[in-house]
Amino acid sequence: MNPLLTISNSLNNPPAFSKITNDHFKPAFEQLIEKAKAEIDKIGASEAQPTFENTIEALEFAGKDLDRVSAIFFNLNSAETNDEMQAIAREVSPMLTEFSNDILLNEQLFKRVKTVYDQQNREDLSPEAQTLLDKTYKSFTRNGALLSDEKKARLRKIDVELAQLSLEFGEHVLAETNKYELVLENEADLAGLPDQIKEQAAETAENKGYPGKWVITLEYPSYVPFMTYSARRDLREKLAKAFGSKAFKGDDLDNREIVKQIVKLRNERAKLLGYKTHAHFVLEERMAQSPDKVMDFLSELEKYGKPGARRDVEEVAAFAQKLDGLEKLEKWDFAYYSEKLKKEKYNVDDELLKPYFQLEHVVEGVFKTAEKLFGIRFIENPSIDRYHKDVTVYEVKDENDNDVATFYADFFPRAGKRAGAWMTSYAGQYKDESGNHRPLVSIVCNFTKPSKTTPSLLTFNEVTTLFHEFGHALHGMLANGTYESLSGTSVYWDFVELPSQLMENWCYEKECLDLFARHYKTGEKIPQEYIERIKESASFMEGYQTMRQLSFGMLDMAWHGTENLEVENVAAFESDIMSKTDVLAPIEGTNMSCSFSHIFQGGYSAGYYSYKWAEVLDADAFEYFKEHGIFNRSIADKFKEHVLSAGGSEHPMKLYKRFRGQEPDVKALLRRAGLLQ
Template sequence: MSILSEKFTTQHDTAPFSQIKNEDFLPAFKEGIASAKKEIDAIIANPEKPTFANTVEAMDFSGSTLDRISSIFFNLHSAETNDEIQKIAQEVSPLLSEFGNDIRLNADLFQRVKTVYDARESLNLNPEQTTLLDKKYKSFSRNGANLSEKKKNQLREIDKELSKLSLEFGENVLSETQGFELHITEEKDLSGLPEGTIEAAKELAVAQEKEGWIFTLDYPSYVPFMTYAANRELRKKMAIAFGSKGFQKNEFDNEEIVLKIAKLRFERAQLLGYASHAHFVLEERMAESPEKVSAFLNELLEKAKPAAEKEFEQLKKFAKDLDGIETLEKWDSAYYSEKLKQQLFNLDDEKLKPYFKLENVLDGAFTIAGRLFGLNFSEVDSIEKYHQDVKTYEVKNISGELVSIFYADFFPRKGKRNGAWMTSFKSQYVLNEINERPHISIVCNFTKPTETKPSLLTFNEVTTLFHEFGHALHGMLADTVYPSLSGTSVFWDFVELPSQIFENWCYEPEALALFAHHYQTRELIPTEYIHKIKESASFQEGLATMRQLSFGLLDMGWHGQDPTGITSIKDFENEQFASTKLYPDVNENAMSTSFSHIFQGGYSSGYYSYKWAEVLDADAFEYFQEQGIFDPEAAKRFQENILSKGGTEHPMVLYKRFRGSEPKPDALLKRAGLL
């Protein structure tokens, strides 16, 4: 038996990473699937009449070993991958999708669930049980349980194919990201770049035994380069490399994969009786339908477009006056925006970074969580890590009881995908009267410390850390009975509320005073900087909103209609971007071929949810501002009605219980300066 299949003997039941070898995974997955099947077979073979406990509840607690193996493996696949892990993922994904279908398409199991579901009115279930029953029933009815045998087999084939394609998509994006580097050998080409960025590029070159400086498409290297490099031709080179990932007619080309994924999703939805993939997905979201999402996006577009066009004209004029730029291109946007922002607010990231040493910002997040929710974080060495950069913490409440284990993984490295995310190694749930506490992790890609400097964050990275930490709090403070309803297991357009609301504290003087101290002098961030951070928060908000809306509209374009007629990704994108287009098109680039959120992550038909959740978070934070940003009563209401409840009730019910009414977009429009 593999170590992964046995009960862990570690403190707090954490993953024993040092004892897990790559070759353990495949046998462990096979054992895990076999044991989960046995548990399901036992539920079906139970001679007693189907009840909520012996069927629905039993299903939710089944397969726990398999869940644990999956979470460990796929977290490593994202944060610490290698060729071997990628190869295993290609073998394992179809097995898991097949197993999922074995359950969802099992007629005998569905019959038991349906018997309980049909009798639901007489069962006297509490809200959490009612939600679980509804969710389990729909997991069958929405996934083919009512189909004929022939159609069930078609569905199985589609799902197997989709799981392979999305993995391949992600691996191609990673290969393209890691396959490009800009090697600079002349010092003049570094003009404009911050010294920390130059130092990191130098260290990268030294590590590769090369002269000069190396810049990559990883965010901590790419973003500062595009924001500060004075050499326009090199910015262009970087931007084209970044925007052509998966679109270069080479072995990592994602064009065919994107078309296949979109068409298979549509075929699957049709098979299940839905008009499109988006109709299928949105049935289980707060937004409910593609029509509602399109109306939501277009209403925001109407409000943001005049502001965006005005901001774009201002930026064009600024670039022309400053440097004689005749046509403003995409690779000019971050560079001139930053220059304009400095001129308007006399504030740039390089001025702010010394006040945002990573360790201080993290302590700030901990302190704020302590003041709001009574949590205490202590770093421990007794918990195993999957990489030496990872930090591990015990999180306890005021009574000293364990609330959660917390992993934090902050720096880019080979084998770690770009971006930032929160995930878990173990969910919270209650079994045999024991409240099992969760193991939560956040993964980011911030600038590594160098020989002369600690990791200093841009303000954007500060809000990223707070964002992921908000998700982490949702996971840590979970307090539900059933694992499938715990923590972040909520409707997709609700899941960003805890993360986005937490970003708001980064703009509040009272919160910044807790952590924004100069890393050398310990001096508190000057008040004028805080005012400027707040003032500049809505700088170019029209353009930023247009950009987000363009991604949401592209997502709905792929998934809200029949994609079978699409032959050219480039032509299709140009149609979708028509209403939000400001910059000239770049022929060599495409968005979809590296749009991992929708073709690899879980955001297909869901990209709108960032904006949707912004409406929720602006409305919710307005309540904190009215009561006081550290008001214990407001924090208690937010914890009890949102953070601890997971997916146990409909999100709108939970939201109204916290806020007293449905959210209105006014708070967001006001905050963004668009009213």
């Protein structure tokens, strides 16, 4: 019996992960694609007059079993993959793309959708139903429904190629990350490293077959601390070059040709559909609306960010000169010396703070924060099946003990897990005649594992990462829409980061830190003076960090928002774009584009600016909380009702203004960042 074919869509039904093997996936996909096709064909072939219910709603609820299995498979392919799964992904991705195109290029079906779109009286529909109608119609037109047969065939071919190229891009980056090892032979190589990082490096070495040595990898929990604390400038340079040259070495894992192909195909696809560029196509469905508006936004921030970034670099360079006689500050020096400068200026650093941020306590703190704001509780349930022993599963309940969600927490790196941190869903929230289907939500991170002598202690940056991903999770868990495609995080991409980035603000507030920040050995609460130093240092190097984010956003827009783009040399193209925002010399032999997974593997193409866009929203929103108290329940209720529970039911600016009473103010971000001089 294939457990993927017996998954019930009954309320809150988690997958039986322990019964699923790789052999189950392909047969399940094949069978469920056929089942979904039959459901779609039935809608298209209906002889009844097309209505919102028998066409638009019917389409929304078709293929639920396939959606569920796709979510399970592709989430596992990110969090617990292996060569066999990656091979299956390469097989099933074209099948799913073809199935999707079969729907979107089905003329009979589109005719019915268009009839409803043209004839439906909008006043008879709820705002959410109106959004669904518009979104459904656009999903056809934006995928070629109005094209000639010849152009439709080309569009299908492009979509299959893009799905394959995106997978290949990600596999190359993961393979490059996994294969690199900086093997350290003696104590002198460890100069400057905190004890816990040394211990972790020794355990990594042992696991990789280097007993008695230390190994640093390109995974963030290994790479970032080394770049921050290692006193060995030669090794920092070596590691920075390895990190920055992922998939950029001219070998079989090189991504340069893939980048060029992806960009070319995306722009060709956009032109087929009548758009100037891929960015014009993408931004039609974003708050920002157009590449010009995005560039105006990024340029406005650059006006304040670049002078701040130059001041930051000058300050760090002068400090490095004074401390070590360093003649020229390089990129691989910046984290090391800025961390030392931060410690000198604010007497605060990760090693001072980490003992107060034991992972289990931080998790407890984020749960308490959610309870105080939104009235939800998290109850661990070890009997719920999980896909790896490191995953912890919780039932989420409201104040009346109703089911809110099932929550999976997966915190530690391993070979089968991609780098970074993300939130995802194994099943989304929606309502039908059987009730309100509650979501299965997961956050996946790569924090330092506990060692034999020390629990997992987080840097302050990792604490904010956890709160960030948990904000996304709240968006999924508190969803309360009718339609899954508009529920939870199914919102415009430049709105989706609002809940996550907003949650980070609580990490800087005493009222919140007092809930969980206590010394893992003594139980002592984090001292008030440390909290003050954290707050004082919050905008430290903010000019430099702002320019770093803007440079990524501008690189993304250059790849995707340039008409008739022809790129021969990926490195030269990137260098030209990045030189406009660089405040430190680039590292020779490195390239961002070749490992820029957000835009070439994930969903952020023509959308990387949205991190900064959402920062404006979150800074503005948190000012509202600060005015009335950070745990003010009535403000939290408004945020829950108009943002978290509303999902993508209406245009995000309408929702935001209902919550805030005004449009967001860009100056709120500049005030918080200390960039308004």
